[in-house]
Amino acid sequence: MRAESVAMNDMMLLIEPQIPALRRYARALLRDAAAADDLVQDCLERAIGRWHQRRSDGDARTWLFAILHNLAVSRLRQKTRRGPHLPLEDAEAALPVRPATQEDALRHRDLLRGLGALPEDQRSVLLLVAVEELSYAETAAVLEVPTGTVMSRLSRARHKLMQLMDSPGSAETENTAGRTHLRRIK
Amino acid sequence: MTTGRPIGEDDLQAYVDQALAPVRREEVKAYLDRHPDIAARIAGYEAQRDALRDALKPIAEEPVPQELSLARLIEARERRRFRPGWRAVAAAVLFLALGGISGWSARSLTLPPDTGMVALGEEAAASYAVYAPDRKRPVEIAATDRDELVRWVSNRLQHPVSVPDLASAGYRFMGGRLVATQHGPAGLFLYDDDKGIRIAVLVRPMAVEREARMSELNYGRVAGFAWANNGIGYSLVSEAPAQMLHPLADEVRRQISGKI
Numbered sequence: 001m002r003a004e005s006v007a008m009n010d011m012m013l014l015i016e017p018q019i020p021a022l023r024r025y026a027r028a029l030l031r032d033a034a035a036a037d038d039l040v041q042d043c044l045e046r047a048i049g050r051w052h053q054r055r056s057d058g059d060a061r062t063w064l065f066a067i068l069h070n071l072a073v074s075r076l077r078q079k080t081r082r083g084p085h086l087p088l089e090d091a092e093a094a095l096p097v098r099p100a101t102q103e104d105a106l107r108h109r110d111l112l113r114g115l116g117a118l119p120e121d122q123r124s125v126l127l128l129v130a131v132e133e134l135s136y137a138e139t140a141a142v143l144e145v146p147t148g149t150v151m152s153r154l155s156r157a158r159h160k161l162m163q164l165m166d167s168p169g170s171a172e173t174e175n176t177a178g179r180t181h182l183r184r185i186k
Numbered sequence: 187m188t189t190g191r192p193i194g195e196d197d198l199q200a201y202v203d204q205a206l207a208p209v210r211r212e213e214v215k216a217y218l219d220r221h222p223d224i225a226a227r228i229a230g231y232e233a234q235r236d237a238l239r240d241a242l243k244p245i246a247e248e249p250v251p252q253e254l255s256l257a258r259l260i261e262a263r264e265r266r267r268f269r270p271g272w273r274a275v276a277a278a279v280l281f282l283a284l285g286g287i288s289g290w291s292a293r294s295l296t297l298p299p300d301t302g303m304v305a306l307g308e309e310a311a312a313s314y315a316v317y318a319p320d321r322k323r324p325v326e327i328a329a330t331d332r333d334e335l336v337r338w339v340s341n342r343l344q345h346p347v348s349v350p351d352l353a354s355a356g357y358r359f360m361g362g363r364l365v366a367t368q369h370g371p372a373g374l375f376l377y378d379d380d381k382g383i384r385i386a387v388l389v390r391p392m393a394v395e396r397e398a399r400m401s402e403l404n405y406g407r408v409a410g411f412a413w414a415n416n417g418i419g420y421s422l423v424s425e426a427p428a429q430m431l432h433p434l435a436d437e438v439r440r441q442i443s444g445k446i
Contacts (some may be wrong), residue, residue, distance in 0.1 A: 011256065011260065012256060012257070016256045019250050020247070023246065023248070023254070024242050024245040026247045028242055028245070037251060037253065037254060040254055041253055044256060045263065048259055049263065068254070104240075105198050107237065107241075108237070108240070108241035111237050111241050112242075115238070127238075130202075130203070130235040130238055131235075131238050131239055131242055135205065136200075140206050144321075151196045151199060154199050154200055155195050158199070158231045158234060161229070161234060162227075162234060
């Protein structure tokens with residue numbers, strides 16, 4: 001009992017404060033609020049179940065993001081296998097509702113749409129580094145790739161998102177960067 | 187003081203992320219001052235970063251839904267760990283191992299579910315079903331290495347255990363091993379008599395029912411007793427009638443409580 005309540009205290013101390021950030025990452029990655037929370041729940045359940053296997057010298061935040069990211073990736077893959085189905089309504093519904101200015105809201109919507117148009121590997125790097133403020137090394141650990149890969153994906157993600165924002169409306173034409181204006185439909 | 191290294195794309199990214207050492211940061215800054223076009227791109231990335239944080243911040247500020255309450259999830263998991271689903275598995279193991287089923291006369295089924303003694307007794311019975319019939323290697327550490335076994339089990343249970351002595355009742359200590367349970371590691375000690383009847387004693391720390399009076403458990407051909415003392419649970423089981431095992435369980439309990 002004593003060992004279990006210690007573990008419980010540790011979990012409350014180290015996992016609980018991360019839940020808002022885990023939700024944010026999941027939702028930004030999946031662009032589907034309900035699916036994102038399901039994913040976070042799955043992640044938390046796994047974290048509770050594997051708490052004893054966690055390396056005690058490891059950082060809990062990185063560990064949690066790694067669990068969540070792996071779940072997100074397999075979910076996204078499943079989705080892709082079932083066909084690229086991402087209704088715009090879902091993306092809209094996933095957006096945070098905030099009584100900010102209309103202009104802000106529009107800007108945010110465009111930005112998140114642009115984010116959604118990035119390839120998943122670039123999107124996750126950008127979110128982990130720029131929004132979740134993980135270090136490059138932590139991001140590399142979460143994604144299980146070398147730091148150099150993190151850096152190059154980050155650079156590509158920023159560049160591409162910038163392009164998407166500069167040419168409004170192009171966010172929908174996914175994966176066209178580098179294939180100049182092929183998607184023009186008459 | 188300068189590093190003298192040329193400025194690379196990685197430096198520019200790290201500049202945006204404020205991940206540069208102070209000296210390097212100054213160098214990148216000086217570089218950007220000299221290259222306004224690149225400085226504009228980097229400023230754009232910084233604005234992008236801030237906009238992303240702004241746009242996503244409200245998600246992190248939402249109240250956490252109840253389904254994601256950590257305390258609830260931990261509690262739900264605890265409940266699941268004691269769920270009958272597992273008991274069904276243990277029962278299946280037992281039935282397979284023992285062959286015949288004379289039906290669960292099932293004292294266990296009449297006890298309230300999810301209690302520590304029920305789980306403990308079933309773990310003992312499941313371990314008995316697996317190891318006691320094993321003619322080749324029923325124990326991992328033999329009685330001759332009793333000290334090693336005691337050290338191993340005590341370490342893993344994080345509690346000093348001792349091996350009950352049933353020689354006066356005609357049962358020789360054979361040895362034991364560590365076994366896996368739903369509630370962590372447990373020590374399993376095996377005994378046999380001249381007729382080859384084997385008895386198992388299972389020991390593990392208890393999370394619930396840390397103090398419990400002896401209760402009788404009956405799983406058809408395997409019967410036994412379980413109780414808990416000072417946070418440690420004990421269960422003695424064998425393929426023998428309960429009335430025959432009762433004095434043995436009493437003896438084990440007497441020896442253990444005598445040690446405290």
